[in-house]
Amino acid sequence: MPHFPWQSIALNPLAAFGILLTLGVIGGHIANRMARLPAMTGYALIGLIIGPASLHILNEELLRAADLFVNLALGLALFESGRRVDLRWLRAERTLLLSTLAYCLLVFAALYTLLCYAGLNWQTSTTMAAIGMATSPIVILELMREERAEGQVSDRLATATALSSLLSLLAFAVSLGSAHLLQQHRTTDNLLTPAWLILGSSLLGLLAGVLAIALKRWLGHQRQHRTVLLFGLITLLVGLAVMLDTLPSLALLVFGLATRNLRGGESISEPDLLTGSHFFFVAFFVAAGAWLQPQALASHWALALAYLLLRSGIAMLFWFALAPANCLTRRRGLWLGLALNPLSGGSAMLLSMGSLALGTQASSATACLMAVLVISELAGPWLCRLALQQAGKLSKEY
Amino acid sequence: MLEFNNSTPLTLGVELELMIVNRRDYNLTRGSDDLLLLIDRQPHGYDIKPEITQSMIEIGTAIHTHCSEMLQELQAIRQLLTHNAEKLNLGLAGGGAHPFQHWSEQQIYPKARYQLVSELYGYLAKQFTVYGQHIHIGCPDGDSAIRLGHYLARYIPHFIALSASSPFYQGMDTRFQTSRLTSVNAFPLSGCMPCVENWAQFNDYFQDMAKLGIVASMKDFYWDIRPKPEYGTVEIRICDTPLDIVTPTLLAAYAQMLARQCMEQQWRDIDPAHYLTYSYNRFQACRFGFDGVLVNSSTGQQTSVQEDLLTTLNQLQQHATALGCEAELAALRARVLKRQSDSQWLRDVYQDSGSLSDVVRRQSNYWMHDQPD
Numbered sequence: 001m002p003h004f005p006w007q008s009i010a011l012n013p014l015a016a017f018g019i020l021l022t023l024g025v026i027g028g029h030i031a032n033r034m035a036r037l038p039a040m041t042g043y044a045l046i047g048l049i050i051g052p053a054s055l056h057i058l059n060e061e062l063l064r065a066a067d068l069f070v071n072l073a074l075g076l077a078l079f080e081s082g083r084r085v086d087l088r089w090l091r092a093e094r095t096l097l098l099s100t101l102a103y104c105l106l107v108f109a110a111l112y113t114l115l116c117y118a119g120l121n122w123q124t125s126t127t128m129a130a131i132g133m134a135t136s137p138i139v140i141l142e143l144m145r146e147e148r149a150e151g152q153v154s155d156r157l158a159t160a161t162a163l164s165s166l167l168s169l170l171a172f173a174v175s176l177g178s179a180h181l182l183q184q185h186r187t188t189d190n191l192l193t194p195a196w197l198i199l200g201s202s203l204l205g206l207l208a209g210v211l212a213i214a215l216k217r218w219l220g221h222q223r224q225h226r227t228v229l230l231f232g233l234i235t236l237l238v239g240l241a242v243m244l245d246t247l248p249s250l251a252l253l254v255f256g257l258a259t260r261n262l263r264g265g266e267s268i269s270e271p272d273l274l275t276g277s278h279f280f281f282v283a284f285f286v287a288a289g290a291w292l293q294p295q296a297l298a299s300h301w302a303l304a305l306a307y308l309l310l311r312s313g314i315a316m317l318f319w320f321a322l323a324p325a326n327c328l329t330r331r332r333g334l335w336l337g338l339a340l341n342p343l344s345g346g347s348a349m350l351l352s353m354g355s356l357a358l359g360t361q362a363s364s365a366t367a368c369l370m371a372v373l374v375i376s377e378l379a380g381p382w383l384c385r386l387a388l389q390q391a392g393k394l395s396k397e398y
Numbered sequence: 399m400l401e402f403n404n405s406t407p408l409t410l411g412v413e414l415e416l417m418i419v420n421r422r423d424y425n426l427t428r429g430s431d432d433l434l435l436l437i438d439r440q441p442h443g444y445d446i447k448p449e450i451t452q453s454m455i456e457i458g459t460a461i462h463t464h465c466s467e468m469l470q471e472l473q474a475i476r477q478l479l480t481h482n483a484e485k486l487n488l489g490l491a492g493g494g495a496h497p498f499q500h501w502s503e504q505q506i507y508p509k510a511r512y513q514l515v516s517e518l519y520g521y522l523a524k525q526f527t528v529y530g531q532h533i534h535i536g537c538p539d540g541d542s543a544i545r546l547g548h549y550l551a552r553y554i555p556h557f558i559a560l561s562a563s564s565p566f567y568q569g570m571d572t573r574f575q576t577s578r579l580t581s582v583n584a585f586p587l588s589g590c591m592p593c594v595e596n597w598a599q600f601n602d603y604f605q606d607m608a609k610l611g612i613v614a615s616m617k618d619f620y621w622d623i624r625p626k627p628e629y630g631t632v633e634i635r636i637c638d639t640p641l642d643i644v645t646p647t648l649l650a651a652y653a654q655m656l657a658r659q660c661m662e663q664q665w666r667d668i669d670p671a672h673y674l675t676y677s678y679n680r681f682q683a684c685r686f687g688f689d690g691v692l693v694n695s696s697t698g699q700q701t702s703v704q705e706d707l708l709t710t711l712n713q714l715q716q717h718a719t720a721l722g723c724e725a726e727l728a729a730l731r732a733r734v735l736k737r738q739s740d741s742q743w744l745r746d747v748y749q750d751s752g753s754l755s756d757v758v759r760r761q762s763n764y765w766m767h768d769q770p771d
Binding site for chain 1: 420422423428429435436484485503752756759
């Protein structure tokens with residue numbers, strides 16, 4: 001009997017990536033037009049449906065083949081998020097800086113207490129509380145673009161998001177160090193691990209910033225070349241950070257921050273990188289949905305829900321209380337707090353970095369975080385968009 | 399019947415429309431509400447109000463007799479605005495038009511009048527996101543205001559060349575010194591005041607237009623110069639908002655000196671023939687600035703805007719002395735001799751950086767902090 005190719009058909013990475021993008025766009029469109037949900041919720045839902053947890057059209061191996069695009073999307077978002085931190089503004093408006101610091105500390109303390117109370121050991125609690133401090137830059141930036149949000153709520157949201165990511169990464173690096181301590185590594189390791197993660201990543205980001213500005217000057221008025229250059233440097237930075245065992249997210253945030261605040265870097269991403277990056281973002285959200293494991297909810301739904309509610313509740317109350325000091329009305333402060341809801345999509349990657357150090361509790365922490373992410377990836381964007389709408393910052397046509 | 403509220407002759411006031419930009423890519427941003435809310439938290443007594451789109455804000459001075467007092471007030475308003483804008487991470491900038499904004503992204507300010515304008519004029523209302531300086535000159539009565547309006551029409555190209563600061567529009571170099579006036583020209587009631595001879599005739603004209611349902615108030619006229627009966631002034635509306643805080647006072651001083659000359663000479667030469675070359679001369683100044691060629695409708699003689707300006711400035715010496723604005727006259731003369739214009743400065747910045755974002759960033763530093771470089 002003859003053998004035909006379709007009898008043993010298996011998707012190759014290219015076909016899988018095509019499916020991921022095509023179905024993602026369709027899902028986003030349906031979510032947006034029919035269910036009035038943010039497009040990214042549609043992307044994630046499609047990912048969830050076609051991913052390993054459901055229809056298994058895309059398996060883990062194929063999803064890993066899309067990692068290049070996913071990492072690039074995350075890199076672009078973190079770079080752009082870093083560029084939203086204007087140190088000149090923070091000098092003039094110290095309240096925003098101090099508020100964000102206080103907010104992050106409060107979230108950290110509350111989540112840590114909750115997780116310890118739920119029976120997790122202090123290393124795992126510290127790591128997961130550190131992750132919970134951050135708001136997702138990619139979700140915030142994409143929603144602000146999708147909804148054309150402008151004004152004080154969105155400006156403060158973008159800055160608080162970037163700063164919370166920065167603080168979260170710093171806290172994560174320190175918690176890894178402390179986890180090493182418990183694993184009875186040498187003392188030098190306990191100090192070197194966080195120091196390398198923080199300083200190495202920051203130095204990489206800073207060097208990339210200086211290099212980008214120098215190359216921009218050299219390229220002169222060639223705007224298209226400048227855009228390609230930035231894509232190139234972002235990709236290189238992600239790659240180098242992984243090769244050197246540093247934190248790619250921190251390096252990219254610092255890269256963005258450096259180009260925004262060093263002389264000569266102000267207009268480095270003109271035209272706006274994000275407008276040309278939608279392709280990567282669709283891939284990111286579909287892949288993020290595909291990696292979700294809803295079965296984790298069965299065992300960890302209560303803790304996940306408590307984790308998210310506590311985080312949102314603190315954010316809303318905190319920004320409500322400090323709204324007048326932040327040049328906002330109380331109502332807008334409340335919605336700013338809600339808008340900070342989406343949890344960073346890179347959390348799972350972070351936790352996997354720390355899984356060795358967490359030892360026996362690693363699987364429990366991963367399952368708990370997965371349950372948190374299932375809820376957050378689907379509800380977070382919707383809540384954030386609702387908050388932006390309520391804050392009255394979205395387009396109103398007259 | 400329009401009542402002209404008489405005012406002290408030759409008193410002055412200016413209004414400046416300013417851009418509100420974000421400090422990320424320096425595009426226009428909807429910041430007027432937030433800025434006004436913050437400013438109004440503290441008592442200040444200045445005239446600061448929203449404009450047709452949410453990326454505009456307008457400031458107005460009190461009534462002054464001398465430009466130096468006006469400069470002091472403008473500096474105080476700027477300090478207030480800058481302090482609050484920095485808290486909100488907003489930039490404020492002069493300039494007649496934003497270099498790369500897209501008109502379709504602008505949003506009409508939620509105020510009844512602006513919504514009516516938007517309903518009537520459609521996309522023209524959003525394209526009207528341009529920024530001008532208005533100069534008010536006090537007049538003793540309506541007849542004087544009509545005479546002064548016609549008298550100043552001949553000097554409109556001078557004001558255009560001196561204030562031109564909008565060479566870029568929608569991301570392109572228009573090759574004009576001011577592109578702002580092209581947006582104004584699209585309105586059906588733009589251009590110049592009809593050739594009426596006194597306040598009674600003007601009133602008749604207004605009543606006719608009102609009966610025809612074309613206008614409801616003086617605000618419906620988008621003329622380059624128009625009487626403002628409620629203030630008792632003539633309002634020159636042709637200037638782009640200059641990039642710095644000093645130039646508006648120089649322009650006001652120039653208007654004040656010309657007005658004094660008109661009143662002292664008891665000028666009455668109102669003639670439709672003078673308007674034959676009005677649009678052409680206006681275009682020349684918009685396109686070429688100081689290098690534009692002006693045609694005298696009476697003699698047919700052609701002169702450059704620069705030459706004509708220098709001649710006029712020389713004739714104004716006695717009025718400058720009488721008004722105490724000799725320093726302003728000297729500053730104007732120096733600028734004209736050097737052909738110093740904001741448009742050229744903007745082009746130089748663009749040449750240097752290749753980025754329109756950078757242009758607006760430096761524009762904003764210029765207006766907020768007097769830092770041209």
